Amino acid sequence: MSAPAARRKPARAQQLGFLQAINRAQHEEMTRDGSVVLMGQDLRANVFGAAAGALEAFGPSRVRDLPLAEAGSIGVAAGAAMAGLRPIVDLTVASFVFGAMDQFVSQLAKARYMFGGQATLPVVVRAALYYQGGTAGHHADRPYPMFMNVPGLKIIVPSTAPDLLGLLKSAIRDDNPVLCFEDANLWGRKGRGPAMPEDVEHLVPLGSAAVRRPGSDVTIVGIGLGSWLAQQAAEELAADGVDAEVIDPRTLVPMDWPTILASVRRTGRCVVVDPANRTCSAASEIAARVVEDCFDALRGPVVRVTTDDTHVPFSPALEKQIYPTQAKVVAAVRRALA
Amino acid sequence: MSAPAARRKPARAQQLGFLQAINRAQHEEMTRDGSVVLMGQDLRANVFGAAAGALEAFGPSRVRDLPLAEAGSIGVAAGAAMAGLRPIVDLTVASFVFGAMDQFVSQLAKARYMFGGQATLPVVVRAALYYQGGTAGHHADRPYPMFMNVPGLKIIVPSTAPDLLGLLKSAIRDDNPVLCFEDANLWGRKGRGPAMPEDVEHLVPLGSAAVRRPGSDVTIVGIGLGSWLAQQAAEELAADGVDAEVIDPRTLVPMDWPTILASVRRTGRCVVVDPANRTCSAASEIAARVVEDCFDALRGPVVRVTTDDTHVPFSPALEKQIYPTQAKVVAAVRRALA
Amino acid sequence: MLTTATHLDDRGQAMTDGTAADPPPELDGPDGAALARELMRRMQRVRLFEEATIALFHAGELPAMVHLSIGQEAAVVGACLATRTSDYMTGNHRSHGHPIAKGARLDALMAELLGKATGVCGGKGGSMHLADFSVGSLGESGIVGSAIPVATGAGLAAQVRGTGQVALCFFGDGAASEGVLHESMNMAGLWDLPVVYFCENNGFAVSVTTEESLSVPDVAMRAAGYGMPGVTVDGQDVLAVYCATREAVERARRGEGPSLVEAKTYRFHEHAYGLVLPRPYRDQAVVDSWFDTVDPITLFHDRLLAERVLTAGELQALRDEVGAEVEAAVEFARRSPYPPPEAAWTDVYAPGHDPQEVSA
Amino acid sequence: MLTTATHLDDRGQAMTDGTAADPPPELDGPDGAALARELMRRMQRVRLFEEATIALFHAGELPAMVHLSIGQEAAVVGACLATRTSDYMTGNHRSHGHPIAKGARLDALMAELLGKATGVCGGKGGSMHLADFSVGSLGESGIVGSAIPVATGAGLAAQVRGTGQVALCFFGDGAASEGVLHESMNMAGLWDLPVVYFCENNGFAVSVTTEESLSVPDVAMRAAGYGMPGVTVDGQDVLAVYCATREAVERARRGEGPSLVEAKTYRFHEHAYGLVLPRPYRDQAVVDSWFDTVDPITLFHDRLLAERVLTAGELQALRDEVGAEVEAAVEFARRSPYPPPEAAWTDVYAPGHDPQEVSA
């Protein structure tokens, strides 16, 4: 296995990609804790690229290829967790969560509560937000808002590889079910994040937002790829003398409200960039919370930049226009400032 | 069959209950259109009380007991619709939708779009919001916000029996999939709605809100039972000289934004009462839309009164406190007015 | 007409002859008597516990409906006693029997039914969602079929961790149509998981008969499609259930993989006690006769006498003991306090989680 | 080693002898020749259409990956030709073959692959989600297993409306583990729905072998658990597939209920064309040899010659015809315009719906 050797390089020089971050988080935590197991479709063939070396390092008992049975898989992970394992389930594409929804809601999210705290469910479920790539309606969902409506689940949407590494490690150590939605548009962004930390204890705590750019005129909250669009828009706006603060929540549940609300109280303006479908999106929740808690500070509308409420069309002539773009973020900020 | 005879009574004298409204809507539409079929668990034994007489009137081919297979059932309805039927599926309790989520999202909601308009999916799915009755975490969900995040589905949440009758009939005639969430707390409210209309063409169009009480100081949007809580709160507030307008959206998708936004533009204040879990609720969406589109008119925070982000506890000592109540609505209005 | 009714007629009749016979090896000697006593004790616990809930229902003390296992005690107890306390078990809405049979304390179960703080789930689960992790009971599910993969996962954990534990998975004939059963049995068959799928086939899913919900006469016929043994047993015969399940449990424990055991049994009361179905779906006279003909406790009682395994006095004493236990449980439950209001918001997340969110 | 490889060796060898023989009754006489021609024409359509997509892929003209049916033509065509155009069909991500075999026009299919307005789905579906309702093709599904209940529902509609139609339901060996298959087959068995469940067992779900995903050797072994006939056929023999499916279709049309037909077949290319798997999971030399040994088109071609059903000239002419058809389809697709931008927001709801919502 060559991956671990590569990890020994000095931190400063190395840039981490998304898939490497996942691989490293899984590898380190499986090494640290023998109860962590990895399950997923096509894991051994490493089709999605994040499981390199896992089978060789940890053996077939702890690294299992799943048959196509999403509900069963999540339920099996829930049961295995209740009986002492810490499963990581790679669901690959986020559009495959729907088949397992009952297991997410009725078992993973509810078991601890309904059994009065007897159950502990340290399960991590990873799934890629696979939009913008011509895969059409059946592979391009961004379904995290649905899960935000379900208490008992934690949700992370990392937007840089080091964050992914640190959040995923925290998730694996967390005693709650954690859903990790990885924006596949960022898979190629190796090098855009900060240098790789060399610490195997590089943990990003769940529930802490990152201020990507400090600013005073408007708060732009950006989720996943949205945090990058927000930063690009902020640079564009800076040329016009608009000083935008960019916040990446990184974790959607629990949301770091103190950071977001304090920022809006300072700037008085808020735009939210969220790749999810608009209605009942994470952006809607953030907007609702902002107007509820910061009304007195608010000096303009809270503007959402989301994917339109349509399905994802296949044709390259159609697809891109439905998503948030840098131009849409800039326009939204101008509306928020008007 | 005695139900149809009972229906002949003069309209003015008769008050309609929820279950009668469902029964009547189904019966009238099945009579009108031979392609409408009824499917559900324990339908023939009429366990949930809304299918009285259906088997006798329409026979076993059009009235089918389903095995316990929620995903299969919704998918079968989708396929049957694509092949010329207009199925009504009685899922009984809304907590059973989760097992069918993939079929709701990947088939019912998406098929028309992904096949470029070739598919038509006139499917109605009914499910009761069965909370507040000591059934605990596995039967008490109010999951409509999840579905609001999915384009392609229409959603109704009737709060009076005549509305239920008229909306359900519209839903059955609609060429889109319509989810009907019936607040089971209103099942007993026979007589609280207006008198039963005698017209078999009593249709309430999807997408039109009802102004339950006109007012000028604050707009209270109330969903399902929430619309009743809003009205009661409005009466209580009237004694204090606060004149609240109460709007019942009745349909959540498509939402009657013109009515809601015009009201808030007049009153400058908004409270939303929604029995769903708070985060990413319908209330969040309404709050977000209000602050986005009516900011200039807004004179106070938009306040949400929702169910807390916890699961539904069994114990009667615990359950009620997590839901919206009249007192919580009154407190929220005071906050919105402050 | 009930198809499930016929398969017991022979046994039922055989029993009523009631003349002396030799006990089978399982019930022979002091070990046999001990087993008989425990089988009977747990069946009585289920029965008397549930009769107490009926009384509580009529007294208006139950906050919600209950789904009774009365009539199904032999299936539930025979299966559970074939496992160890350290083995895992999951169940469904017909939920009291499973943890009782698995060895849970009655007082905490009864307190749960009343929504009390001392309930086994702190009052948060209630009748349909009992769980007692201390005896391997990983919880019942109000969502039909939903706990089937959970048991399967517990089996996976036992396999990965090499603990030698087995997972027992209760489900009904209605649940047999749910897709997660297929997904779970396939995984278990594939990976040789130590899981025993146990179907309590009581002939009905609420009002829907097995003929109306199953495309095959016996659920056990589906086992072959997963490469596992499937057996249908007389669910009113606690020893038959015990033996069939024990074989499956031993097979699982040996690492040879899962099995499917189907017990044909009878639900003596309505789907949920007190539920009134607008339209009858079974012949009440036939149902009433079951108390005389296929009551698993009476059948076992008569057999133990006939085979001289236990005496009438011993059986009566045992019943009295259980009666006292149940009475104490009811008293305990009644006297227990309700949970404090703030309990509604705890246990959503594991300790240490800071939701940073205050409700309005 | 591939378990699915062995079952064809006999046939493959038998074929290569290639000496004259009498045709079976199905291929005899003018009707037989017509059938042979149509079986061959549709297999060639699938093959040449997909070879054209390979060329488009290498030319960088495909907006997304394609999952090819090359190697599986006999299974797909044999099954579809056993149905009528008015019968229903649903499929999966390996999606081109199904509508082609069902009789859809190639030009609109090819235009769909390029995301053009003239595509069969107006450019909104793409390769994995072809549908042509005009020939009964109710759509392919990118979500594995998800369309299985849809076909089942189409069968229900045919039954309720008494139209005599049958629904053909394609799924893979991987999809066989999905719960909706169980739920659907149970309902179909229960209600005697006119559905033919057709498993294209190509031995793999991406990289996972059937041994790693199925708890039984043959998917068809599961049919008995639903009270329906199950048969495994040589998926490289288009006539065998045709005959087995025809029997199932006729049974369904007679009102006798559903069947399960499993065709053991081979996926000649990677899961999706051009997909590179980091870790090999099958022997490429063996895979390469399949083009020589188990190519369903070659096998049928040789047989038709050997049995003197069609001449080499006829077969060549047919291939040329199809070649021209495919070329024209590619030209049509290339020349077609992209859909107008606003098409992204139509067809979410049926006409008449007013979303009252303007996007930001």
Ligand SMILES: Cc1ncc(C[n+]2csc(CCOP(=O)(O)OP(=O)(O)O)c2C)c(N)n1
């Ligand atoms: C997913 C789901 N669908 C429907 C129900 C409603 N329901 C509760 S119990 C039941 C019947 C279950 O039958 P079976 O599995 O045979 O168990 P039994 O009640 O006979 O013990 C039904 C339909 C439910 N709780 N969950």
Ligand SMILES: Cc1ncc(C[n+]2csc(CCOP(=O)(O)OP(=O)(O)O)c2C)c(N)n1
């Ligand atoms: C629900 C779901 N899970 C996973 C996937 C990813 N995926 C696409 S095709 C495939 C393999 C399917 O195998 P099989 O059913 O045998 O069809 P084949 O590709 O062999 O034709 C997988 C895992 C998916 N599209 N949908």
Ligand SMILES: [Mg+2]
């Ligand atoms: Mg039953």
Ligand SMILES: [Mg+2]
């Ligand atoms: Mg395959």
